[in-house]
Amino acid sequence: MYFKYKIIHLIPGRIRLTVPALANTSEYSAIEEMFESIKGIENVRIEPIIQGMIIHYNQTELNHKHVLRYISLFFQQAQADIHTLLPGREELRKDLIRSFISGSLLLAAFLRNNVKHRPDAFDYLVVISTSYTVLSHGENKLSHPDVITGIISMLSLGAQNILQVAMVTWVVNLIEVFNDMRRSSQLLYL
Structure with a gap:
């Protein structure tokens, strides 16, 4: 299953993404907390109106490729859960x-x-x-x-x-x- 996102801005320690899958949820604070619990990710802010996500991370513990991999895995799994676990x-x-x-x-x-x-x-x-x-x-x-x-x-x-x-x-x-x-x-x- 292919997951789409677009990198809007990338500087060391900060990534800004557009994530269309954010339109399928309203659990923004839970998603933010889940990503913030990952070692090296310091702060996550979701902007639901523009389906944006801003991630601040510690460059000494993670690089941007690791952060993008976490994002991709999370939303791929979430998308699979929606399709396979939909009641009925x-x-x-x-x-x-x-x-x-x-x-x-x-x-x-x-x-x-x-x-x-x-x-x-x-x-x-x-x-x-x-x-x-x-x-x-x-x-x-x-x-x-x-x-x-x-x-x-x-x-x-x-x-x-x-x-x-x-x-x-x-x-x-x-x-x-x-x-x-x-x-x-x-x-x-x-």
């Missing part, structure tokens, strides 16, 4: 995989249905798979749009059109998963 990302990936599997099964069932007219065990397996996909997504199961759509579709289309009900419910579930992924991505930039 792994669950969203599982939801998407389940939804694609159910969609593939639904497609196979519809292609088979052109040949026959009565539902069989495979059709019921597809409906159960779609139901599991819909009910395993999210927290409050009964107020989810995909569950509500499934109930309304079942009442309006009837049990004899169970594959159509499953298809409508699956489409709403897929839209909902993509919407959750979009909202989760936007959290990265807050």
Whole structure:
């Protein structure tokens, strides 16, 4: 993972940087304290508005390359933590995989249905798979749009059109998963 920063000013004992990753946090005092705890770094000041960082260091204990290495390592790790530890990302990936599997099964069932007219065990397996996909997504199961759509579709289309009900419910579930992924991505930039 590549981390970007720009050196604005460098003189022995003092570095001024622009660090775009500072836009992703509000924990400025914690970052300052963490860097000031490193032997040889005397003072750190973060300027959040311009995403700047000024570091005063003792030249007899550190050189500017060591300081830049500490900065780079810290922000690379922080960036990795944001992407991998964001709550729900792994669950969203599982939801998407389940939804694609159910969609593939639904497609196979519809292609088979052109040949026959009565539902069989495979059709019921597809409906159960779609139901599991819909009910395993999210927290409050009964107020989810995909569950509500499934109930309304079942009442309006009837049990004899169970594959159509499953298809409508699956489409709403897929839209909902993509919407959750979009909202989760936007959290990265807050």
